[in-house]
Amino acid sequence: MGSQKKKSEKKKDFLKPKLKVGKTKPKATSYTELGFKAKAIGIPEQSITKTHTSRDKFNHYVSLARHHSHTTRREALAYLQSHIPEEVDSSLFTSISPLILDPTPTVRAAVLSLVHAIPTSSFAPHVHLISLYIHSAMTHLAPDIRADSSKFLLFALKAEDADIPMQVVTRSWEKTLHCFGSLLGWDLATTTGPGDTVPAANWNKVGNATNLDRITNASQHLDALSLFLRLGLSENLTPEMQAQRQVPLYHADTSKHLIPRNTSAPYARLNLFADDKGRRWTTISSTEDIGARYQILKGILPGILAGLDSGRRQGGEIGRKCKHLIDFLDKTKIETEKLQ
């Protein structure tokens, strides 16, 4: 019977094994074989000899700049700032430029200080990419990101390498102006008559909640706008051009006929590879000289002037800045029309 067998099996478990002289000790039932035979042991991705170079570490932190935690992002940026190598490659720029749109203010501040620390010579080829993100920040839905956008723009416009502001001005003149329109709440698309006033409520939208903030933001935006307009509309501002003019051997306008130095895409303004020409937001309009830039500005000038006028009426710091800018624009208008 089956039960008999079961019984005997059960009994066996409780019997004490007899040890015999000269025989090896029987192994316990719970014994596990630990020995193994192998010709080689492969341990993937665990090199004992490998040392972490500073370059690897840098790349690691570059990737951490996209981390989901904002503290990690900030710390990564701080590390990058303190370990900037001689040659900065494009991966750094592609990973930090989206952080211009970062929702956390501290991260944005860290990015700003990082870009200040990067040598401007390596910065130049990536101006176009960064300016795209600056534009996005200027039109962003979050007010604080919008408010910080001018800081980045000012940085780009004030850069030591004269090529950088010129790239911004020549390659994205029209688009930047439109972005200013949305940043300052001016209606640039529809031309208003000179007598119309832009509602004062528009100024309230600029910047954050507190009054003080609003004023500082607005003044910063106006600073950026004024610098941008001055760079774009006055002849002799870039030091490089001035330097070249002083060389007597060449013709005065030689610089205009030279291939622009230090740019990643010197002929991008010609728009050779775009499929569809004549679209406002996508084309890089050719604004190589002041005349062309003024032509573009002329279309939206009434809107800008109306906005500035309403700012002037506010008085205070903003009013003063607005007034300076209006004066400048009037002067340019007279000068340019005299030329034509």
Place this chain on the structure above:
Amino acid sequence: MPKRRRAALLPSNIALLQNLIRRDPGSYKEEFLVQYRHYATQKEILATNPSGFHDTEAFLDQIGFIAQVCTCYPSETKEYPEDLADLLKAHHSVLPVELREKIVQSLVLLRNRGIISSERLIQVIFPLLTTTNSKTFRKDIYTTLVRILKNANRNTKAPKLNRTVQTLLFTLLESTDGPAAAPDGLWAAKLARELWRRSIWDDPRTVEIMKQAALHGNTKVAIAGVSFFLGVDREREKAERKKRGLADDDDSSNASSDDENDDKPQIAGIKHRMGINKKTGKRARKLEAAMRSLKKKEKGASLPTQLNFSAIHLLHDPQGFAERLFSQTLSRSSGNKFTLEQRIQILNLVSRLIGVHKLSVLGLYSYLLKYLTPKQRNVTQFMAATAQASHDLVPPDVLSPVIRKIADEFVSDGVAAEVAAAGLNTIREILTRNPLAIEADLLQDLTAYKGSKSKSVMMAARSLIGLYREVAPDMLSRKDRGKIASMEMSAAAAAGEVKKLRFGVENVVEGIPGLELLEKWRKEQGLDKDDEDAVPKDAEDDDDAWDIDVSDSEDSDSGWIDMESDVEYNVSDEEDDADGNTDAGEDLSDDDSDKEQEAEVNQPTKRVKTEDALQTLMATKILTPADFQKLDELRTKAGLDKILHGGKAASATTHEDTVDATSLLGPKSGKADKAERLAAVMEGRQDRQFGPKKGKKDSQPHSTTNKEKARKKNFIMMIHKRDVQGKSKKSLRDKQKVLRAHVERQKKSKKKH
């Protein structure tokens, strides 16, 4: 400034903003522009660096939002559709999946809103079908395309759109053709086939597309094209029938017939419940709805069938198509890039084309010779193709080697019975279509198999005899001719007009077969006696005349033929006809039963009389459906009488019929083997449930069972009952009994599991 709700001012609350914009676009223009500008800058970042774009979700929302409110600000967003199209075109391979889907969705939405045309949308998304690597995306695009076309063709056909898409398909097929043919053209074939199946496209241009596909350099595309011609019309019919909710003839579509069956008990059940339960408005409405749906279904069933030409009939230049198909794919020069199955499929199509359009592709027959041996794999398919490819305009000297080969290889003493039967059946099929393709000697050799022990061989040989008794009895040996055929032959010989089959002479039908019978019947009934009298009477009964008299036809359907009828006498007269007696009535009955014999009307007087009869009836009377019904009846009567006398009518095969490869094997003899029996059993078991129904019942929605009720009954209600009280008062023995029984039950249930 108007008061606004606080939440609307939050730029992130896109849903609310969308709602507000819908109501009042003018006031919220500024808010919209903020969104739109942000979208524009984001889009530019995306276009510069699509793989490094991270802010996908917000961008998705914005795309959807702008697409929704686009109609409110047409001038501001006029670039929007093209922007999306550009994004999709340039970056579809690197865009995140959900973003890609959203862009397609938005484009479809824009089309629905009428901002872009269907043509433009198709031009944007169609190229992605072949260029994308993603399977799911491809499927999405495909379904979108089908949906667009279906909606566009819903009420009336949209010829412009159809032509655009057809041109796209053409160019796709053309561009991928050539020495290094790509399988991209498969999508063109697939799309065209799907649209044909749904009867969205049914024009010759579609057929041309599939023709192009069938001649494509790529094997897959070519086979897709070929199988379209072979199977799509049946598919279309099936789909149509399903759409109408009709019961299908085919077994494969059980679903529709099930629906039908479900309906009747449903109504019966509702009526039953109405009788028992309280009458409420809701229940009455339910019954009404059920009745309405049933009525609708019945109405759909009685709708006239739409006239659809099959794809093969709509072909332009079938001769060129068949020749190219044969030379490109089948002949030796093309190389063997097709497998045997594929070659059979192509061969099937070529032979079908030849049969339907009566083409002459003479190379095919010598090509087939190679494959017609019993050892060849799938030889029945080749034989079926041979039969399909023969028609009466193929020169007999081209076909006779084929028949000779089949006779030599298949029909000899050394081969198995079923091989011989298959050979004989094939020969019969070929000869039905082209009776001249065999010499009398060979035919007589073959008919000698009528005495074979194997039933299938014997039947095949007999059918061959039956065929030639009608077509050309003089080619048969004397014994095989049969009574009627030999009598007719001798009558013809006596009249000095020996009928001989000739190549290229076609039978022409001159009138409605059996019309004379009707005329005679009418005379007997006294309907035609006086035309002037008849006319007003007809005018009175006009409505009756058009309707088929049901009771009348039911009477005649009893299956018994009145032996006293005039037709009977006429047939008996026919035997006297050998003497040369002519009788108008006889000749009429003769004419209707046999089309072939109609050609050999041997006496001029007869012909005149027939024509007279036709003249009188056809010229003077408009035939009503009731007349045709009567005509049918009379014809079957006459036909039956002929059969009684031993003349077996050959099945009227036309050159358009397909030949089923399995039918060539003849009737199956002997018991079914185990596999077949098993298959039959399994077929019977389909849709039936076996095993315990306990678990299944629980899973279905049902009311509470008594057991459940008892289990859930309130404890207080039960506590004083005897069932509960008695438990504690039980004697020890009873308790033990109950316990034992419980243990036993447990054991049993365990054993089961």
